[in-house]
Amino acid sequence: MLATNYTNVRQNLARYCNEAARNYETVVITRKNDENVVLISEAEYNNLMENLFIRRDALEYQALVDDIQALKSGKMNTVKKTLEELGAAE
Secondary structure (H helix, E strand, O other), X not given: OEEEEHHHHHHOHHHHHHHHHHHOOOXXXXXXXXXXXXXXXXXXXXXXXXXXXXXXXXXXXXXXXXXXXXXXHOOOOOOOOOHHHHHHHO
């Protein structure tokens, strides 16, 4: 995580955007008389939103966690299919 002030970000915006986008760095932009701002990549933002969506329903989330554990422990069987096979099944 990087922390820097607004003036520095303004003068070096491309650099901080590259840090966020290419290196998945979180940039905290500090401001004197206002709340701080966080700069993250679009990929990080999308990941956060996906996690919020998945975790919004505690029962559904727990079912997902249980299924993942069952797959890892071999208690649940899986079947491999190609995209063509899945498309033909519809």
